[in-house]
Amino acid sequence: MTALRILLLAPLLVSACAGSPPDTAALPRHPNIIYIMADDLGYGDLGCYGQEKIRTPRIDAMAREGMRFTDYYAGSTVCAPSRCSLMTGYHCGHAYVRGNADQPLRPTDVTVAKVLKDAGYATGATGKWGLGLVGSTGHPNRQGFDEWFGYLDQGHAHHYYTDHLFRNEEKVAMDPAKDYSHDHMSTFALDFIRKNRERPFFLYVAWTIPHAEMIAPEDSMSEYRGKFPEKPFVNGQGDAPGAKGYRSQAAPNAALAAMVTRMDRDVGRLLDLIKELKLDEDTVVFFTSDNGPHREGGRDPAFFKSSGPLRGIKRDLYEGGIRMPMIARWPGRIRPGTVSDAIWAHWDLLPTAAEIAGAPVSEGLDGISFVPTLLGRPPQKSHEFLYWEFHEKGFDQAVRMGDWKAVRNGLDAPLELYNLAMDLGEKTNVAADHPDVVAKVEAYLKTARSESEKWVPRKGKK
Numbered sequence: 001m002t003a004l005r006i007l008l009l010a011p012l013l014v015s016a017c018a019g020s021p022p023d024t025a026a027l028p029r030h031p032n033i034i035y036i037m038a039d040d041l042g043y044g045d046l047g048c049y050g051q052e053k054i055r056t057p058r059i060d061a062m063a064r065e066g067m068r069f070t071d072y073y074a075g076s077t078v079c080a081p082s083r084c085s086l087m088t089g090y091h092c093g094h095a096y097v098r099g100n101a102d103q104p105l106r107p108t109d110v111t112v113a114k115v116l117k118d119a120g121y122a123t124g125a126t127g128k129w130g131l132g133l134v135g136s137t138g139h140p141n142r143q144g145f146d147e148w149f150g151y152l153d154q155g156h157a158h159h160y161y162t163d164h165l166f167r168n169e170e171k172v173a174m175d176p177a178k179d180y181s182h183d184h185m186s187t188f189a190l191d192f193i194r195k196n197r198e199r200p201f202f203l204y205v206a207w208t209i210p211h212a213e214m215i216a217p218e219d220s221m222s223e224y225r226g227k228f229p230e231k232p233f234v235n236g237q238g239d240a241p242g243a244k245g246y247r248s249q250a251a252p253n254a255a256l257a258a259m260v261t262r263m264d265r266d267v268g269r270l271l272d273l274i275k276e277l278k279l280d281e282d283t284v285v286f287f288t289s290d291n292g293p294h295r296e297g298g299r300d301p302a303f304f305k306s307s308g309p310l311r312g313i314k315r316d317l318y319e320g321g322i323r324m325p326m327i328a329r330w331p332g333r334i335r336p337g338t339v340s341d342a343i344w345a346h347w348d349l350l351p352t353a354a355e356i357a358g359a360p361v362s363e364g365l366d367g368i369s370f371v372p373t374l375l376g377r378p379p380q381k382s383h384e385f386l387y388w389e390f391h392e393k394g395f396d397q398a399v400r401m402g403d404w405k406a407v408r409n410g411l412d413a414p415l416e417l418y419n420l421a422m423d424l425g426e427k428t429n430v431a432a433d434h435p436d437v438v439a440k441v442e443a444y445l446k447t448a449r450s451e452s453e454k455w456v457p458r459k460g461k462k
Contacts, residue, residue: 044308104138
């Protein structure tokens with residue numbers, strides 16, 4: 001290894017294990033971390049993952065400049081448990097929040113923001129939270145974030161034109177006739193970077209695009225209006241969850257494309273700013289989504305092939321519901337143009353961020369650090385199993401074990417088994433041909449989850 005390479009990696013050649021923090025006194029600063037998470041963006045919604053109808057030039061360039069992952073997973077197939085997993089380092093068999101419910105994080109929960117704040121980072125977040133309202137123990141300001149701006153409540157976040165958002169615990173008035181919330185949250189993110197340029201910072205950008213309502217300002221709509229066949233959206237049509245509350249535009253296909261391209265533009269604005277401030281090589285930027293594509297608000301995931309080659313959408317535990325795009329960019333550290341098939345998930349963020357920051361983490365997390373993969377330096381510890389459970393339709397479970405994927409749709413349903421190396425679309429259930437693999441997964445499932453008073457396995461809808 002060259003002397004220059006050693007110098008570049010010096011801040012990361014530290015342990016993120018339990019115990020005393022590593023000796024970082026000689027380091028001028030730790031790297032900034034920006035984690036961008038779209039809302040209900042599918043595996044196939046970006047050009048660099050095969051999308052042909054929607055322009056995403058800045059995210060595609062980010063992939064060329066960094067590392068694109070093919071086998072990265074969300075914490076859940078819906079937003080609140082996925083975000084809990086992301087923040088706390090536990091999969092949804094151990095996490096406190098395992099479904100969409102008014103269940104705030106507890107004071108005892110340790111989030112990635114708390115870990116990084118204790119390590120001296122400025123911490124800010126914007127977008128959708130979903131883990132605690134004003135006055136609750138789960139509010140972002142009580143979970144390690146110095147600054148918060150956006151939606152606290154998931155239902156409120158369905159609407160891009162609203163009369164208020166929250167800055168910390170205070171309501172900020174919005175003009176619902178003209179204030180597109182995404183734009184204000186993007187402005188907050190840019191201002192946070194400028195304000196904290198002289199110290200290490202962690203910025204969590206949890207944009208709501210392209211969740212729920214299909215609606216975008218005209219300066220984005222003009223590119224796509226009239227370009228696609230449309231089924232005009234009528235408020236309340238269809239049986240998708242929450243359909244009666246949406247106020248989508250009459251051209252939902254054009255709106256979806258316009259929303260994603262607008263978000264892509266703002267990814268570019270963030271990257272341009274860190275370069276302008278000469279923070280490029282001091283900043284690692286991640287981009288992903290919280291779960292698979294939805295079908296609310298007139299959205300048609302089939303038209304855009306939003307799940308790409310994968311089976312399923314949001315609320316499924318097949319790959320389309322939980323496998324996400326993931327891109328990591330860090331000039332001088334991450335080799336550009338790399339494509340990785342490393343298998344990791346939302347619950348790996350906390351230990352990964354802790355190692356980047358030179359901070360200790362508690363033992364017993366489900367997550368592991370993927371810094372070795374990011375920097376191309378073996379060995380990388382791997383997961384023997386990834387686990388998910390889902391409670392809205394009763395009790396569904398899924399396990400990934402190497403190339404094997406197991407799905408159980410219902411408390412007493414038989415286990416389905418797929419070989420993802422040969423059957424990425426999960427079309428052929430091969431459980432009957434591999435009883436040994438099924439038995440290994442069944443044995444793991446007996447220990448995969450902890451009991452929860454709130455999230456009890458049951459038949460039928462919760």
